[in-house]
Amino acid sequence: xxxxxxxxSLTGISIHMLRNYDKxxxxxxxxxDRANLYRYYSENQILDARRIQVLKDLGFGLKEMIATAGCxxxxxxxxxxxxxxxxxxxxxRLDLQIQRMYRTAEEITxxxxxxxxxxxxxLPARRVVSLRKKIRRFEDEGALWEQLERDCAELGIRETxxxxxxxxxxxxxxxxxxxxxxxxxxxxxxxxxxVKLETIELPATEAAAVVVKGEYSRISDIxxxxxxxxxxxxxxxxxxxxxxxxxxxxxNLSAQDYITEYYFPLKKRKTA
Numbered sequence: 001x002x003x004x005x006x007x008x009s010l011t012g013i014s015i016h017m018l019r020n021y022d023k024x025x026x027x028x029x030x031x032x033d034r035a036n037l038y039r040y041y042s043e044n045q046i047l048d049a050r051r052i053q054v055l056k057d058l059g060f061g062l063k064e065m066i067a068t069a070g071c072x073x074x075x076x077x078x079x080x081x082x083x084x085x086x087x088x089x090x091x092x093r094l095d096l097q098i099q100r101m102y103r104t105a106e107e108i109t110x111x112x113x114x115x116x117x118x119x120x121x122x123l124p125a126r127r128v129v130s131l132r133k134k135i136r137r138f139e140d141e142g143a144l145w146e147q148l149e150r151d152c153a154e155l156g157i158r159e160t161x162x163x164x165x166x167x168x169x170x171x172x173x174x175x176x177x178x179x180x181x182x183x184x185x186x187x188x189x190x191x192x193x194x195v196k197l198e199t200i201e202l203p204a205t206e207a208a209a210v211v212v213k214g215e216y217s218r219i220s221d222i223x224x225x226x227x228x229x230x231x232x233x234x235x236x237x238x239x240x241x242x243x244x245x246x247x248x249x250x251x252n253l254s255a256q257d258y259i260t261e262y263y264f265p266l267k268k269r270k271t272a
Contacts, residue, residue: 001031007041011049026066027052059083100232118210118229123242123263125204126164129157129197132182134173138216140166143251144183151196157187166263167243206235207242207263215255219262226264239265 008015009050021027022039029039029046055065060083068076135141143166146196163186170180208226212218223241230237246259 001040001055003041003044007045007049011053012044013049013053022114023053024062024066026062027070029225037056048081059087082253118208118226120235120266121207121209121263123202123205123207123265126186126202127188128166128184128186128200128202129180130184130200131197132170132180134178134180136177136179140179140181141181141183144181148183148185148197152185154196158184163187164244167245168240168245170240205238206266208235208237209261209263211246211261212258213257213259215258216260222262226262230264234269235266236266236269237264246252 002010004015004018004253007013008018013021018027018039022029027045030042030045031040031042032038052065055068058080060068064079064083068079071079129148129152130142131151133144135144165186166184168182168184170182187188187199208230210222210226212222219241226241227237242265244261244263246261247253248258248260
C-alpha cells in the first residue's frame with residue numbers, strides 16, 4: 001500500500017487533487033484509516049491514475065471522467081469518438097470566430113464604431129400615424145416633424161410613455177432634387193385619424209439595428225457596412241432603413257454628437 005504522498009510522487013497528481021478526486025468519487029483510496037483519516041492507495045491504482053491523466057489531457061471534464069468508471073474498452077472508445085466529434089464542432093466554431101475577428105479588425109479601419117454596434121433584433125408590431133412629403137434638403141425634415149406634431153395636437157393625439165418616432169427616406173430624385181421622406185409616430189388605440197395623417201399598422205419584422213454617433217452624412221458608409229455584414233448571415237435586406245433619433249438637432253448639439261439608430265428590415269434568405 002502507498003501513502004498519499006508516495007502515490008502523488010509516483011503518479012504526478014498533487015495531494016490536493018487526490019483529495020478532491022476522493023471527495024467526488026473519481027479516484028477513491030483503496031483504504032482510509034478511520035482513526036487518522038490517512039489515505040492509502042494500491043499499486044494497481046497507479047493505472048487508474050494514469051487513465052485519469054490521459055482523459056484529462058484529451059479534454060474530458062471531471063463529470064465525464066467519472067462517467068467512464070467501469071467502462072469497457074469499447075465503451076471508452078465510443079466516448080472518445082464522441083469527444084472527437086464535439087471538439088471538431090468546437091474547432092469549426094472557433095475557425096469561424098477567428099475569421100470574423102480578422103474581418104472585424106480590417107473593418108474597423110473603414111467603418112469605425114459602427115462595427116461594434118450592429119445587432120439583429122425584432123421590431124414589434126406597432127400602429128403609427130404618418131406624414132410623407134417630398135422635401136428639397138435633408139435639413140427640411142425638421143419642418144415635417146413640426147407639422148406632424150401640430151397635426152397630432154389638433155387631432156388630440158397625446159404624448160404617452162413609450163412613444164417612438166421614426167423617419168424613412170424612401171427615395172432621392174437627384175434630377176429634380178427631391179427627397180421622398182416620411183416621419184412616423186407610434187399611437188395607441190384603434191382610432192383612424194382622418195385625412196391629415198395616415199394611420200398604418202406595421203407588422204413585426206426582423207431588422208439589423210446599428211447605433212451611430214455623428215453626422216447624418218455617414219449613412220452611406222453605414223449602409224455599405226450593414227450590407228457587408230448581412231452577407232455573412234441567413235438574412236437579406238428587404239427594405240429602406242428606418243431612422244430613430246436619440247440625440248438630434250432638436251437637442252442643440254453639434255453634428256458630431258448626434259446619436260441615431262438605423263433599422264434595416266430583413267427577411268430570411270431563400271435557399272437554393
